[in-house]
Amino acid sequence: MRKHFVLITLILITLLGGFLRFYKNTENPPSLNGDEISFAYTAYSILNTGRDEYGKFLPITFQAVGDYKNPIPGYIMAISIKLFGLNDFAVRFQNFFIGTLIIPSFFLFLFKIFKEKRLALVGSFFLAISSWHIFYSRMEYEYIIASFFVLLGIWFFMKMFDGGRKWTFLSAFFLILTMYTAPAPRLFVPVFIVTSLIFNFRKFKTHRNKIIIFVSTCVILGLPLVYATLFQGAGTRLTMVLISNDVEFQRYILLNSHSFFDFPMLIFFWIKRYLSYLDPNFLFINGLNMTVPGTFGLGVLYLFELPFLLLGIIEFIKRKIPYKSIFVIWLLTGIFPDSITNNQIHAGRLLHIAPIIILITALGAIRFCKWIVSLSKVYQRFIVAFGFSFVAVLVFIHAFLTFAVHFPRAKGESFDEGLKQAALYIRDHQESYNEIVFDPRRGIEGPYLVSNPYLYVLFYTKYDPKTYQTETKIHSKDSTYYFKFNKYTFRQIDWTVDQDKKGVLFIGSPWSFPKDLKEGEILEKIYLSNGYPAFYIVSPKW
Amino acid sequence: MKTKKQISLFAGILLLHYLFLTLIQNNLYPIHFDPKKLFFSDLIGKSLYVPQWLFYILEAGNLILLWIISKKIFNKYSLITPFVYSVSPWSSYLVIAGSFYIYLLFFILVGFYGLLLLKYKNFLGALLISVAILGVGYSSLTLLLLIPAVLLITVFKIISFKDLKIFFVIITFLLFPLFFLIQTHSVAFRNILDNETKIFSDPGLLNMVNNYQGAAQQEGLGKLAKISENKYLFTVENILLKYTKQLVPSNYFTPQEKLLNFSFTPPILFGFLIPFVYGLYHLIKLPQRKVLFLSSLLVIPSVLSRNMVDLNRLIIFAPVVIIVISYGLIELIKNKKKKIHNIFLILTLILIILQSLVVISDIQLREKARFTKYYEFEQNYEVGKQ
Numbered sequence: 020m021r022k023h024f025v026l027i028t029l030i031l032i033t034l035l036g037g038f039l040r041f042y043k044n045t046e047n048p049p050s051l052n053g054d055e056i057s058f059a060y061t062a063y064s065i066l067n068t069g070r071d072e073y074g075k076f077l078p079i080t081f082q083a084v085g086d087y088k089n090p091i092p093g094y095i096m097a098i099s100i101k102l103f104g105l106n107d108f109a110v111r112f113q114n115f116f117i118g119t120l121i122i123p124s125f126f127l128f129l130f131k132i133f134k135e136k137r138l139a140l141v142g143s144f145f146l147a148i149s150s151w152h153i154f155y156s157r158m159e160y161e162y163i164i165a166s167f168f169v170l171l172g173i174w175f176f177m178k179m180f181d182g183g184r185k186w187t188f189l190s191a192f193f194l195i196l197t198m199y200t201a202p203a204p205r206l207f208v209p210v211f212i213v214t215s216l217i218f219n220f221r222k223f224k225t226h227r228n229k230i231i232i233f234v235s236t237c238v239i240l241g242l243p244l245v246y247a248t249l250f251q252g253a254g255t256r257l258t259m260v261l262i263s264n265d266v267e268f269q270r271y272i273l274l275n276s277h278s279f280f281d282f283p284m285l286i287f288f289w290i291k292r293y294l295s296y297l298d299p300n301f302l303f304i305n306g307l308n309m310t311v312p313g314t315f316g317l318g319v320l321y322l323f324e325l326p327f328l329l330l331g332i333i334e335f336i337k338r339k340i341p342y343k344s345i346f347v348i349w350l351l352t353g354i355f356p357d358s359i360t361n362n363q364i365h366a367g368r369l370l371h372i373a374p375i376i377i378l379i380t381a382l383g384a385i386r387f388c389k390w391i392v393s394l395s396k397v398y399q400r401f402i403v404a405f406g407f408s409f410v411a412v413l414v415f416i417h418a419f420l421t422f423a424v425h426f427p428r429a430k431g432e433s434f435d436e437g438l439k440q441a442a443l444y445i446r447d448h449q450e451s452y453n454e455i456v457f458d459p460r461r462g463i464e465g466p467y468l469v470s471n472p473y474l475y476v477l478f479y480t481k482y483d484p485k486t487y488q489t490e491t492k493i494h495s496k497d498s499t500y501y502f503k504f505n506k507y508t509f510r511q512i513d514w515t516v517d518q519d520k521k522g523v524l525f526i527g528s529p530w531s532f533p534k535d536l537k538e539g540e541i542l543e544k545i546y547l548s549n550g551y552p553a554f555y556i557v558s559p560k561w
Numbered sequence: 562m563k564t565k566k567q568i569s570l571f572a573g574i575l576l577l578h579y580l581f582l583t584l585i586q587n588n589l590y591p592i593h594f595d596p597k598k599l600f601f602s603d604l605i606g607k608s609l610y611v612p613q614w615l616f617y618i619l620e621a622g623n624l625i626l627l628w629i630i631s632k633k634i635f636n637k638y639s640l641i642t643p644f645v646y647s648v649s650p651w652s653s654y655l656v657i658a659g660s661f662y663i664y665l666l667f668f669i670l671v672g673f674y675g676l677l678l679l680k681y682k683n684f685l686g687a688l689l690i691s692v693a694i695l696g697v698g699y700s701s702l703t704l705l706l707l708i709p710a711v712l713l714i715t716v717f718k719i720i721s722f723k724d725l726k727i728f729f730v731i732i733t734f735l736l737f738p739l740f741f742l743i744q745t746h747s748v749a750f751r752n753i754l755d756n757e758t759k760i761f762s763d764p765g766l767l768n769m770v771n772n773y774q775g776a777a778q779q780e781g782l783g784k785l786a787k788i789s790e791n792k793y794l795f796t797v798e799n800i801l802l803k804y805t806k807q808l809v810p811s812n813y814f815t816p817q818e819k820l821l822n823f824s825f826t827p828p829i830l831f832g833f834l835i836p837f838v839y840g841l842y843h844l845i846k847l848p849q850r851k852v853l854f855l856s857s858l859l860v861i862p863s864v865l866s867r868n869m870v871d872l873n874r875l876i877i878f879a880p881v882v883i884i885v886i887s888y889g890l891i892e893l894i895k896n897k898k899k900k901i902h903n904i905f906l907i908l909t910l911i912l913i914i915l916q917s918l919v920v921i922s923d924i925q926l927r928e929k930a931r932f933t934k935y936y937e938f939e940q941n942y943e944v945g946k947q
Contacts (some may be wrong), residue, residue, distance in 0.1 A: 180939070191930045269626055272825050274927050274934065290831055294811035298903065300869075314769045315795060322798065325805070336842070415790035422778050425773060 027408075029126055029143065036147030037119040042155040044115055045107040048158050049427045049548050050436040055159040056474045057083045059110045060094035065483035070071045072477075074488045077246040079199075084471060091200040092161040092396050093329045105381040107439075107480050114157040118156025121167045122147050123376055128174045129381075132163045132341055141231045142381035150418055151319040154307050155367050157437035165201035168193045169371040170487045172208075173349060176215070179233065180226055180333070197242055199226070203356035210255045210352045212237065219346050229268070261290055266363035293358040302328075306366045317421050317499060319366045323411040324380050331383025338382070427548035432463060437545045437553030438472055441526050442479035444543060444556055448524065449506070451557075458512040458527030459500055463551045466530040468500055471510050512524075518559045532557060568639055578616045578624060578647035584615075585650070585888050588924050592821065592932060594873070597947045599663040601699045601754055603740060604746045611664045616656045619667045623652070626670035627880060634884065635679045635891055647885070648913070650920060652827035653874055654820045659945050662862075662876045665704060668696035669859070669877050675860055687728035694737050699851040702750075703757045703862045704877075705739070759867035762802065766795055806870055807860035809835060813882050818870040821944040823935035824919050824928060826874055828879075832912030833886045835905050840889025856881040875945060 051059065064072045091204050103109035125146050129139035146152055150556035155163050178186040194212070197204040216223055216230070223230050260542045262268065273281060295301070300505040303318040303325060310316030320328060334478045340346065344375050353372030357365055391407075394400045427436075445455055458464040458477070477487060487504065495501030495510075502509040512531040515522070524542075525531070529552050536557065543556040593613075602609035606871040624643045631642035646652065655663050672693025679686035697704040743750045757764060770792045777786030811817040813833040816825045844850055859881065862874040890909070936944070 023927050209775060271931070271934070272927075274930050276927065276930075277920060278926055280922045283915055283919045284825075286825075287831060287919065291817055291827075293809065294809075294815055296816075297809050297811060299805040299809065303805075304798075304802055313765065314772075315790075315798060322801075325801075333845075413789045413794065420773070420777055420782060420786055420790060424627035424782060424786075426774050428776055518578065 025140065028140055028266060029123060032126075032140070032144050032147045033122045036122045036153075037115070039148065039153050040115045040118045040458075044111050044157040047427060048067050048434050049431045050434045050439050051107055051110055051475075051478075052434045053084070053469070053474075054088070054437075054470045055110050056435070056471060056476075056478055057081075058088065058093050058096055058159055059100070059105070059479050060474055060484075061088075062093045063105050063478070063481075064099055064488070066117055068483045068488065070484075072454035072484065072487055074259070084474075088089040089161060089200050089202065090376050091196065092159065092164055093094050093165065096159065104334040105478065110159050114156050114159055117167050118152060118163050121152075121163075121170065124167065124170060124376075126347070126375070128170060129378065131174070132177065136392075140382055142378055145324075145377045145384070146373070148322060149373065150317045150422075151307060151366055152370070152373060154317070154422075155370060156311065160367055161201040162203070162367050165197050165204050165375055166370040168197040168200060169204065170196060170374050170535060173211075173345070177345060179229055180222065184229065184232060187233045188226050189238055191240065195237055195240040195244075196243065197371070201368075203372060205248075206356040206359070207353055207371060210355055212346045213350060214352055221248045232516055247472040260362060262292065262359045262361050289359060292364070293354060295364060296354050296358070298364075299325075301364060301366070306364075308363075308366070308430075309421055313402060313444045314425075315417070316425065316439040317418055319369070319376070320380065321411075321414050321418065323407070323414045324384075325382045327383035327387060328376075330386040331381070331385065335379050335384040335520065336542065346378070347377055347461060384522055395413070429549070431549060431555070432461070435469065435471070435475070437461075438475040439479060440545045441472070441554050441556065442475040444525070445507075445524070446474055447481045452524040453522040454506050454508060454513060454520075455524045456508045456510065456517070456526070458525070459509050459555065460511065460530055462530065463547070466528065470500065470555065471503060473504075473507065474508055508540065518557060520560040523559070526554055528552075528554055567640060569613045569641060571625075574640065574643050574647045578620075579651070580916075581647070581650070582620070582653045582656060584921065585653050585924060587926075588928055589654075589932065591942045592657065592944055593659050593942060594661070594944045595943055596659060599700045600702050600705065601742060601755065602747050604742050606746075606749065611659075611661060616659055619664055619911070620652060620656045622667050623663070623670055625831075626667070626674060627883065630670065630674050630677065630880075631884070631887065633674075635682060635887060638891045639888070641881055645829075645883050645886050645890070646834060646879070647659065648917065649829040649879075651820065651872070651879060651910055652876060654824060654826065655873060658821055658944055660873050660876065662873055664695055665686055665701055666877050667877070668693045668700075670880060671696070673880070679864060687731065689729050691731045691735065694732050698736055701741055701757075701862075702753050703865060707858060707861055711855070711858055713857070719829050730737050736853065742882055751881070757862075758865045760865050761796070761797070763867075767792060767797060770795055782864075800864060804860065805862045807863050807875060808857065810837065812870050812872070812875070813837075816873050821932075821945070822871055823932045825923060825931065826928070827916075829882065829886070830913050830916045831919070832909045832916060833890075834891030835909045835912075836893055837882065838884045838889070839893060840885045840887070843892055844885060844888060853881070853885070 058081075061071045061083060064070060065077070070076050071078050071081055075082070081090060081093055089428070096110065099112045100109045103112060122143050125141035126139045128141045129138060129484070133139065152163075172190055174555055175186045175190035175193060179190050194208050198208050210236075234283050263285055265288070267277065268285065272284060272288055297319075300306070301318060302320055302321045305312070305314070305316040306318040307316060335343075335346075350372055352364050353369065353375070357368040360368075389398055394403065431437075441457070449455060455476075457472045457473050459469050461469055476482070490504055493503040500510065512525055513528045514531070514533055517525060532555055536555075540557050540560050541555050542558055544552055545554040545556070547553045596610040598607075599609045599611070624646060627646050628639060628643045632639040635641065644652050652663060652666075675686045675691075677686070677695060678689065694708055698708060699705075739943025770790060773790045774783065774786045777790070789791055804814070808816050810815075813829050814827055814831045814837070819826075820828060844853055853919055856878070859873060859878040862877065863871040887932050893902050893906050893909070897906055932944075
């Protein structure tokens with residue numbers, strides 16, 4: 020029993036992590052979001068026809084809704100859909116699976132690098148219970164897969180200097196694979212490799228052959244991506260989200276007036292953004308953005324991990340750690356891609372540095388435990404340990420309530436809640452109607468346009484991808500949103516005109532219809548988790 | 562001869578600071594804070610304010626005090642501290658806006674100098690500490706409340722009670738009239754206390770608690786919410802968050818928190834972050850770290866304010882940051898023969914020069930427009946209460 024203690028503990032930790040990632044993951048988050056549904060239908064299309072919904076054969080980037088998604092999650096999802104069918108579970112399975120698989124992998128990584136079972140177990144335990152990792156593993160989110168590949172890539176990168184050439188190939192393979200998985204690693208990987216080579220120049224000099232093989236492999240594997248970026252629109256997303264287009268920078272900092280010092284201003288603005296990742300609010304209070312802004316949700320670390328993080332930093336600095344410089348470069352360059360975007364700081368896009376942050380926290384936790392044990396009096400030890408455990412329990416209860424109650428209520432709308440039910444209604448009742456009109460405007464506070472309801476219809480009606488690729492589709496020629504295929508029309512509802520149409524099913528938010536609809540006209544009301552109406556399904560009465 | 566040279570260099574630093582102040586004044590004045598009444602006058606219903614001109618004089622006093630404090634700590638590198646302070650835009654913005662905390666900073670520096678003298682010149686040290694305590698105690702309720710905490714920790718951690726017993730007697734005697742006033746004007750005292758400690762009356766927090774508990778109740782998890790999402794826990798969490806937030810470097814070295822709520826000028830130039838991190842890294846290993854931890858009490862007025870970080874209130878913590886930067890810079894200079902230290906020094910210098918140029922250009926070009934955009938009017942020029 021004692022001999023297998025580590026193995027049994029690791030299995031239990033992995034099972035716990037798996038449970039936290041899997042339990043009701045098709046119900047919470049409350050709906051497949053726009054990215055998930057887009058990946059899902061593309062994967063389904065590729066699985067059945069070998070082409071995406073635009074008819075491109077095994078594309079390197081998925082055009083999707085114009086945001087040119089990375090291909091790996093889509094291709095992996097195709098396997099999952101093949102295994103489980105076209106449903107919510109299949110869409111989210113890959114992240115649950117990889118999010119769980121990363122736990123024992125992280126254990127092995129820590130154990131092989133540090134040669135310390137205790138640290139490896141504590142680290143994998145923290146990863147298993149990490150709200151940051153759990154949250155993104157419960158949905159289809161490409162950065163979970165990317166973080167797994169980054170972990171393997173960097174691990175093999177470290178091993179490259181002690182082991183054979185296979186590690187060189189494997190490291191290059193996984194690091195480049197990451198670049199095909201999510202947008203941020205496209206910047207992170209080259210910056211990480213170049214910085215590591217510069218700061219470890221002396222070490223690398225003695226492994227010149229391996230470096231040449233490594234770099235050549237990276238270049239060869241990366242070439243298709245470079246091609247896609249330059250010629251197939253994959254670079255569109257990058258130029259769209261650059262920090263120089265940031266609204267705050269343009270409108271508030273530059274005030275739309277330009278001077279000689281604009282570029283240095285941009286650098287200092289970037290520095291401000293970069294340092295904001297140390298914001299305790301982001302780290303401990305609401306970094307996951309699961310609740311309404313300004314309230315207490317969950318950060319990338321639990322609040323009780325604050326002392327662990329501080330002690331961990333000190334321990335990390337003081338202790339002799341193998342490949343310390345690579346760890347530091349991993350952390351510092353890992354923030355870089357997200358920091359140069361014009362979006363709000365985003366915990367999800369930082370998942371590839373989760374292992375290093377969790378490592379630091381684990382180092383701090385062990386230091387903290389040693390400190391408790393070093394207390395001279397038993398009652399002191401008891402008070403500190405009990406007090407700390409009590410705080411941790413309170414934090415866990417809050418985390419549970421955030422996941423179970425506050426998150427679906429706060430973010431149902433941003434997860435496109437209600438579209439699934441609407442699409443299922445269409446699936447079940449479409450035979451009775453000549454046309455189905457879906458108004459893409461929604462919103463609690465006021466109407467805004469969502470351009471993806473057609474994807475929900477495609478997904479939940481299991482619309483034949485081949486038919487969709489080849490049939491005629493009509494788009495609006497002006498700025499108003501209009502999209503039509505088969506009997507489905509996605510456009511704004513104008514009830515003064517539409518109320519006279521016979522045999523047409525209308526779906527829209529409360530903003531699409533007058534308040535005084537005739538009795539019996541509303542066939543079904545779809546609600547968000549917070550109780551607000553999301554959509555009305557209406558058929559005009561004559 | 563050496564002293565003369567130091568004095569003339571210091572005069573140069575002073576001049577540099579006032580030139581910077583003039584630049585801001587020319588571009589931004591008459592921007593100002595709502596003047597703050599001195600605590601004792603507010604208590605008795607009178608309106609006694611620190612006049613605007615006094616801030617300019619006190620600012621010179623602050624620089625001089627930083628210099629003499631620095632002399633005690635850093636010896637021959639003493640000019641570095643006032644230099645770092647003088648090229649940091651933080652205090653300059655607050656001086657032209659008439660910040661009450663510039664006035665308090667003066668007394669805090671006097672007190673700190675007194676503390677340094679205590680070991681050698683017991684009477685002068687005790688006298689200066691007494692002046693400082695009386696100055697802040699009669700002027701600001703928040704700092705008056707902080708005095709016992711600072712004294713207790715000082716006695717336990719830094720200086721023995723024996724060294725301080727003279728001035729304990731003096732202080733008690735001199736603060737007695739103030740306590741008498743508080744006793745006789747308890748209603749006014751309560752109002753001032755409520756105004757100074759906004760953190761405990763945050764309606765947003767109570768709203769959040771009600772929403773959370775209501776939502777959990779609907780899901781049948783009301784009991785769990787009562788245990789872990791109540792106002793006491795959230796208040797503690799909020800205080801902890803705010804306290805930690807005050808100590809984040811981005812507050813000081815980037816415009817993360819806006820000076821006077823609108824500026825894009827950082828409180829301290831970013832280039833100084835390098836010596837700051839270096840200095841902190843080394844200071845933590847020294848016994849003097851106790852003083853460093855103790856000094857973090859100075860962030861409490863900012864913690865108690867309505868804003869997440871109040872750079873106006875936080876100016877009283879500025880000397881701590883400046884001293885850490887100075888220590889780091891001095892260590893870098895001392896070790897400049899080592900390649901990496903030299904690189905850090907050069908990088909610091911380049912960043913400081915570059916950012917100074919950017920900041921000066923930006924102040925002239927856009928700061929006033931930013932103020933107008935943020936406050937959406939120009940007539941009053943008030944940048945909020947203190």
